[in-house]
Amino acid sequence: MIDIRNVSLAYGERTVLHDVSLHLRERRIAIVGANGSGKSSFARLLNGLVLPTDGDVEVDGMNTRNKGKDIRQKVGFVFQNPDNQIVFPVVEEDLAFGMKNLGLPKATIAQKIDAVLARYDMTDLKEHPAHLLSGGQKQLLAISGVLVMDPAYIVMDEPTTLLDLRNKRRVARAISDLEQTVILVTHDLDLISDFDRVIVFDEGRVIADDTPQAAIPLYVARMT
Amino acid sequence: MLDLYSPGTSLLHRLSPAPKLLALMIGATLLFVNESLVLTVAALGTVLALFPAAQLTLRQAGQQVRPLLWIFILFFVLQWWLSGLELAAFVVLRLATLILLASLVTLTTRSSDMIDTMTAGLRFLKPFGVNPAKVGLAISLALRFIPVLAQITQDVREAQKARGLERSVIAVAMPVAIRAIKMADDISDAIESRGYRP
Numbered sequence: 001m002i003d004i005r006n007v008s009l010a011y012g013e014r015t016v017l018h019d020v021s022l023h024l025r026e027r028r029i030a031i032v033g034a035n036g037s038g039k040s041s042f043a044r045l046l047n048g049l050v051l052p053t054d055g056d057v058e059v060d061g062m063n064t065r066n067k068g069k070d071i072r073q074k075v076g077f078v079f080q081n082p083d084n085q086i087v088f089p090v091v092e093e094d095l096a097f098g099m100k101n102l103g104l105p106k107a108t109i110a111q112k113i114d115a116v117l118a119r120y121d122m123t124d125l126k127e128h129p130a131h132l133l134s135g136g137q138k139q140l141l142a143i144s145g146v147l148v149m150d151p152a153y154i155v156m157d158e159p160t161t162l163l164d165l166r167n168k169r170r171v172a173r174a175i176s177d178l179e180q181t182v183i184l185v186t187h188d189l190d191l192i193s194d195f196d197r198v199i200v201f202d203e204g205r206v207i208a209d210d211t212p213q214a215a216i217p218l219y220v221a222r223m224t
Numbered sequence: 225m226l227d228l229y230s231p232g233t234s235l236l237h238r239l240s241p242a243p244k245l246l247a248l249m250i251g252a253t254l255l256f257v258n259e260s261l262v263l264t265v266a267a268l269g270t271v272l273a274l275f276p277a278a279q280l281t282l283r284q285a286g287q288q289v290r291p292l293l294w295i296f297i298l299f300f301v302l303q304w305w306l307s308g309l310e311l312a313a314f315v316v317l318r319l320a321t322l323i324l325l326a327s328l329v330t331l332t333t334r335s336s337d338m339i340d341t342m343t344a345g346l347r348f349l350k351p352f353g354v355n356p357a358k359v360g361l362a363i364s365l366a367l368r369f370i371p372v373l374a375q376i377t378q379d380v381r382e383a384q385k386a387r388g389l390e391r392s393v394i395a396v397a398m399p400v401a402i403r404a405i406k407m408a409d410d411i412s413d414a415i416e417s418r419g420y421r422p
Contacts, residue, residue, distance in 0.1 A: 049413050069421065077417040084410035087361075087418070089228050089368045093336040101419035127231035127334075131371040149419065 001025045002046055002075075002153065002183075007055035009041055009204075016041045017204045019055070024183060026196035030212070031185045032219050033201030042201065043157050043185045047075035059153070073102065076146030076180075080158040082138035086130045091122070091141060094130055098149045116144040120174065136167025143174055153181045160188050189216055228367060229334050232279040236332040241341040244329045251325050261314045268321040271328065278332050288327040289320050296320065335367050361420070365411070376403050 002024040009017040016038045024046075033039040044050040045057050048068035057064045059071045079085045088094040092113055099109045117123045120140045125133065133141060139159055146154060156175065160168045172191050175182060184192065192198060198215035200208035202222065208215045231237075236244070255267060275285045289296070296316050303312035330338075343360035350356065380399045381390065389395040 044413070047417060049416060069419070072417055073419055077414075079410055079414055081407075081410065083372050084407050085414040087368060087411070087415060088364055089335050093334060093364075096336065097420075098418035101421060127229070129228060129371075130368065131375075145418065 001060065003056075003058040004045070005056045005058070007045065007052040007057060009038070009045065009050065010053045015053075015204060017045075017052075020204075020206055021055075022199065022206065022209070024181075027181050028192075028195040028197070029181075029183045030192035030195045030198045031183065031201065032187070032189070032192070032198060032216075034223065037201040038204040039185045039201045040157050043077075043155050043183065046153070046155050046183060047072050047077050049077065073149065074151055075153045075155060076149060076151035078139075078142050078146055078154065078156040078159050080161050082135075082142035083131075085142040085145065086138060089130055091117075091128050091130055091133070092126045094141065095145055095148055098145055102149060112148045116148050120144060134167065135163050136170050139163060139167070139171050140174060143171070147178075151180060153183065154178060155183045155185075157185045158187065159184070160186065160191060189220070192216075228330050230280060230284065230331045232332065234278045234332065236274070236278040236328065239332075241329075241333045241338045242345075244333060245338075245341065248325060248329050252322055255318055255322055255325075258318075259314075261310060261317070264314055264317045264321060268317055268324070271321055271324045274328055275324075278328060280328075280331055284331065285324055285327070288331075289323055292319075292323065335364060339364050361415075369407075369411075372407075373400070373404060376400055376407075 002022075004020055004022045004024070007017060007020045008015060020042065031039045031042060041050060045052060045064065046059070048057070048064035048071045051065055051068075059067075059074055062071055062074075064071055086094050087097050095113045095116065096109050099112060104112075113126070114123070117126055120143075122137065122140065122144075125137065130138065130141065139162075143154075143156075143159070159175070160171050163171060168188070175184065175191070176194075184195070186192060193212050193216070195212050198208070198210060198212045198219075199206055200215055200219045200222075207222070208218045210218075251267075255264070258264060258267075272282065272285060275282055296319065299319065300312045300316045303315050339360040342363065343356040346354065346356035346359055377396070377400050380403070381396050383399075384390055384392065384395045387395075
């Protein structure tokens with residue numbers, strides 16, 4: 001479970017989150033809100049990439065203030081632009097990066113790479129240059145790079161924003177098939193219609209926290 | 225587009241990076257010590273012959289030197305004007321041979337293997353405060369983001385062209401620099417997220 005207690009976050013003079021308290025325990029949680037509402041900053045708090053100015057974030061009892069590295073192993077993060085997440089020039093090398101950081105043996109790394117590529121039907125792209133992949137393939141590679149590290153939670157920051165319809169559907173299917181707890185920041189309301197919980201942010205505050213059926217119409221009304 | 229590793233099963237692909245890098249160093253040194261045009265042409269022929277032997281096409285060889293065509297032409301014209309035709313041909317052919325030789329190494333070596341070798345080779349610098357793993361990651365990032373930055377530059381150039389600003393260096397350089405800095409923040413977060421411990 002992820003516990004967010006009285007969290008505020010400020011960048012210099014600008015406060016982007018105001019006294020947010022949430023307990024995240026559902027399997028599928030969506031975070032929605034207008035641009036600049038603080039949802040991406042909130043997502044970065046969950047794996048300790050950003051530390052709160054006030055308050056605490058705890059993942060399974062570990063505080064992001066002093067257990068950041070352990071938490072990042074538990075909470076995978078998928079960024080909006082996969083080009084900023086893929087670190088190595090070749091697919092196989094990039095998938096190996098996180099696992100090498102965990103100190104996994106070579107044989108295990110090879111086995112996990114084969115398994116994750118087979119899962120997303122990308123086995124023939126194993127030795128492919130990453131920059132020549134399509135947008136959807138890049139995002140699936142970014143998700144795969146997180147999955148091979150066996151996280152318990154996956155935070156995704158607008159993973160379908162840069163994709164065309166076909167790739168969006170492909171990535172949506174991949175997200176829905178994940179066994180892990182998923183916390184998804186998105187503008188794509190179709191993607192979250194069957195989620196367990198939708199949290200709506202506005203100007204750094206939670207203004208709704210409910211089922212999709214209740215929270216989405218409220219969000220749409222606010223945006224129109 | 226920048227193509228680095230080209231998958232294959234040739235002898236050059238199977239060879240570990242260390243001997244290839246050593247051969248590249250020796251080859252490059254010999255090319256610069258040599259002063260004979262005939263030997264340079266022979267070296268170029270040998271390097272070109274190694275492309276098919278490494279399951280690479282001559283088209284791939286051409287792709288490696290094409291981006292430098294204007295530099296070759298400039299060197300050739302300058303050298304011809306200053307020192308004569310033979311020396312101009314010698315200088316350009318030597319440079320082309322060197323680039324093709326280096327390309328043979330990069331096209332047949334995975335960057336991760338190359339970086340692992342370089343990281344191991346830099347261990348002797350540890351007592352002087354150099355972290356070989358960090359150097360390895362920096363090289364990897366440079367290789368990975370050259371095509372990404374090239375794409376960003378192309379996008380910005382097209383956007384500025386649409387606004388009639390294609391001749392303004394600042395109008396292209398500023399947005400590229402801003403996007404690169406923003407990208408660097410995200411990449412740093414991504415590396416941290418994936419468990420990197422320097």
